[in-house]
Amino acid sequence: MTILDELEWRGAINQQTDEEGLKSLTEEKSIALYCGIDPSGDSMHVGHLIPFMILKRFQLAGHKPVILIGGGTGSIGDPSGRNSERVLQTMDKIMDNADKLSAQMRKLFKAGSEESGIKLVNNYDWLSGLSFLDFLRDFGKEFNINTMLAKDVVSSRLDTGISFTEFSYQIIQSVDFLHLFQNEDVQLQIGGSDQWGNITAGLDLIRKKEGPEAKAFGLTIPLLLKADGTKFGKSADGAIWLDPEKTTPYEFYQFWFNQDDRDVVKYLKYFTFLTKDEIDELAEQVETEPHKRAAQKALAEEMTRFVHSQEALDEAISISQALFSGDIQDLTADQIATTFKDVPSSEAAKGEHNLVELLVDITGIEPSRRQAREDIKNGAIRLKGTQIQDVDYVVSEKDSYDNRFIIVRKGKKKYFLINLV
């Protein structure tokens, strides 16, 4: 199976600029290709991962990916996918974000190292030195305002307004593509479906500068939606981040574990490096024995191991087993310390506490007394695995582990750790 056939099978192709041309080029030689990310945040979330997983697939197929960190483009702000003007971030923040994203790329893809075969570049290196007059003379002249205005991203913003800065974004991303074409032999840019306009702008620039024979291509990836029609990668609490400080490995594992049957096979194709045979097998199991959740488990394991580590995965699994078996009363304080280290935690003084006060005033587990009482009456609150339904219950040492921790379970799957100090 060629790389493009594989992407097709994985459902990862939305649009291509020249399907036949790209197919024959990738079959005849190893090409360089790139995908960029702007440092608007200090970590990627799961949604960002998709195009980079595809770069990795190209690399596995013998091609040469380049990951671009958009230190320069990020200082301008991509209007794609937005319906209002961005607030510019400070350059310090952008630089800091760029450093953090670069570190994440090195960790995940070994980007920038010899053995990985994946390059890491920052467009700040070539965009920052570009003078305004050079920019206008060398590149601005190649762009027709009418064409720029016609791009969806711009035209949809004409009535609400768009600044010259964001309007110019497509030009500087085009300059990137041209730069990489000239200096790294990059012939393909991939990106999310909202990048189509920026990618084709780059292709136009390459043709104008390098002549009609220049071979460069674009490929976009479909927008990933969940079966219920909502956006992928957001939980109630926000995005699922790759940074373990923002989303713990346990939460990360649980995110994948809980995917809908209707989505799980799609995600295995999109996100994992499992083979077609392995995925077909898992898809079969979703049909025949869905209750075993083999596909969800495989997805959660693959992703947690890839993004974090085998150790983090082992820990996430052991936490999950302890929590969902419900048998936590026999754990020792030391086991609690390791098992619950990723669970939301707070502090309370040793000694006796009224349960409602503990939940509301001391730990903030419940937002109000009314809510706390309601949950207690409904049997939603457990201490050390034991359901407490007495609103006047007094929490004491016997509800703790070694007088060091109290574990509160609220509802079926929310746990809170209270450190006794």
Place this chain on the structure above:
RNA sequence: GGAGGGAUAGCGAAGUGGCUAAACGCGGCGGACUGUAAAUCCGCUCCUUCGGGUUCGUAGGUUCGAAUCCUACUCCCUCCA
């Protein structure tokens, strides 16, 4: 600058003097079922020491009583200049 329309709980949206702490929908939380799923169903969803207290853009006023009437102000939308 002129003429209208609007602002209600996390969001959307009813409500035009007392029966309104405020219908309904969504979201959220809890529960049942189950597979830590989906769908479905049930309960809750301003705070409370359970006496009550504080809410309907903001500030005043009328009234026994106001989200509802009056005045001023702020913000948003539409049309005109």
